[in-house]
Amino acid sequence: MSSQRPKRLAILGATGSIGQNTLAVIEKFPDIYQVESLAGGTNIQLLNHQIQKFHPKRVCVLDEHHAIGLKKMVQQPLEILFGASGYEQIASDTNIDMVVSAIVGAAGLMPTIAAIRSGKDVALANKETLVMAGEIVMREIKKNNVRLLPVDSEHSAIFQCLEGHQKNDLRQILLTASGGPFRNRDFSTFKTIQPKDALNHPTWNMGQKITIDSATLMNKGLEVIEAHFLFNVPASDIQVIVHPQSIVHSMVAYHDGSIIAQLGIPDMKGAIAYALSYPNRLPLNQPTPNFFDIQSLNFYEPDLKKFPCLSLAYEACSQGKTFPAVLNAANEIAVAAFLHNQIGFMDIPRWIEKALTHHTPENTTDLDRIVEADQWARNIVKRWINTNDERNCIYI
Ligand code: NAD
Ligand code: MG
Numbered sequence: 001m002s003s004q005r006p007k008r009l010a011i012l013g014a015t016g017s018i019g020q021n022t023l024a025v026i027e028k029f030p031d032i033y034q035v036e037s038l039a040g041g042t043n044i045q046l047l048n049h050q051i052q053k054f055h056p057k058r059v060c061v062l063d064e065h066h067a068i069g070l071k072k073m074v075q076q077p078l079e080i081l082f083g084a085s086g087y088e089q090i091a092s093d094t095n096i097d098m099v100v101s102a103i104v105g106a107a108g109l110m111p112t113i114a115a116i117r118s119g120k121d122v123a124l125a126n127k128e129t130l131v132m133a134g135e136i137v138m139r140e141i142k143k144n145n146v147r148l149l150p151v152d153s154e155h156s157a158i159f160q161c162l163e164g165h166q167k168n169d170l171r172q173i174l175l176t177a178s179g180g181p182f183r184n185r186d187f188s189t190f191k192t193i194q195p196k197d198a199l200n201h202p203t204w205n206m207g208q209k210i211t212i213d214s215a216t217l218m219n220k221g222l223e224v225i226e227a228h229f230l231f232n233v234p235a236s237d238i239q240v241i242v243h244p245q246s247i248v249h250s251m252v253a254y255h256d257g258s259i260i261a262q263l264g265i266p267d268m269k270g271a272i273a274y275a276l277s278y279p280n281r282l283p284l285n286q287p288t289p290n291f292f293d294i295q296s297l298n299f300y301e302p303d304l305k306k307f308p309c310l311s312l313a314y315e316a317c318s319q320g321k322t323f324p325a326v327l328n329a330a331n332e333i334a335v336a337a338f339l340h341n342q343i344g345f346m347d348i349p350r351w352i353e354k355a356l357t358h359h360t361p362e363n364t365t366d367l368d369r370i371v372e373a374d375q376w377a378r379n380i381v382k383r384w385i386n387t388n389d390e391r392n393c394i395y396i
Pocket of ligand 1: 012013014015016017018019039040041042043062087102103104105107125126127128151152153204205206207208209210268
């Protein structure tokens with residue numbers, strides 16, 4: 001790291017799992033990183049705690065109600081913004097060097113684009129941004145000459161395995177998946193899966209939405225699409241491999257038959273630190289995997305009958321256009337409904353498939369078309385779920 005001034009960061013989604021892990025990394029390197037701004041959603045207690053510790057100049061919360069609540073808690077002078085325009089303002093602030101994009105879901109898209117368009121490097125955790133608008137995001141990255149550094153552990157691994165190699169030597173990306181909590185569960189019992197069962201991830205500790213996505217394997221499906229855009233590789237050259245220990249974070253196969261893998265313990269701090277410090281490595285002092293304790297690493301083919309979300313994502317990726325945005329939006333609505341006990345676990349892929357089937361695709365060169373497709377899918381899946389009667393569906 002150079003002896004320059006600290007890198008000034010804006011952290012979007014600061015109160016979430018990735019946000020908190022990012023602050024845990026930053027806390028160890030006060031001379032290297034400075035928290036310029038923090039954005040959370042509704043957890044203003046935690047945000048206040050982070051404000052006291054990291055002294056940002058600006059913060060943003062979901063709405064005015066939470067902004068007023070936060071203002072009452074905070075003693076020091078602080079600019080408090082709220083809502084969509086607030087997040088975009090935080091992301092495009094001229095005083096920022098890098099934006100950590102760690103809002104969950106489609107809400108992360110616009111602030112991430114705002115960051116890129118205003119010339120900021122982005123450490124990207126919010127995979128939904130690339131799934132929805134990968135073409136536009138990658139175009140804007142090039143146009144604005146900024147870096148998009150993956151925080152998703154698999155993509156960080158792939159990025160590291162590609163370093164120092166030629167793109168045209170690459171044969172295949174091998175994307176590892178833990179397999180989630182239901183890898184060994186009998187398929188006949190999937191009907192009875194409850195949110196609490198699905199929220200019990202075997203290796204990673206994450207936010208609720210991504211934990212459910214990991215249980216359906218939609219997380220891996222979203223990651224296939226994320227890798228497709230990030231590394232400009234067709235979905236047919238991205239193979240998902242179930243690896244329950246989550247030690248091999250992903251691999252890259254080259255045309256000469258060599259495979260390069262990146263390994264580490266399942267802790268997001270490693271990938272976050274690499275995105276923050278690239279091309280350097282921070283002395284994080286994370287433990288390395290103890291191979292004598294682990295003894296064996298296992299690899300399996302994903303079971304697409306049990307986890308149809310993965311096939312749906314591959315299909316949406318191959319079809320392109322606005323299909324991935326619809327897949328993502330339908331998934332967000334279905335996952336929220338599952339978490340509220342409105343639908344069963346296997347209804348998640350059912351509603352997503354139905355949304356994809358009824359979607360009229362548009363090109364994705366225009367952000368408005370993507371937002372429209374996202375809204376269409378949200379509205380129709382909500383309506384299907386609320387009426388819960390397929391015969392009464394009106395397909396618009
Ligand atoms: P989380 O639910 O723990 O945190 C989400 C954050 O976003 C919170 O700060 C929340 O307040 C904020 N937020 C939620 N809705 C918002 C809205 N409408 N507007 C503004 N802010 C909002 O989620 P997470 O697990 O930290 O995941 C964040 C992103 O990182 C997701 O896209 C996820 O797929 C990705 N990711 C997470 C992990 C992980 O280990 N948690 C790993 C890889 C990728
Ligand atoms: Mg991941």
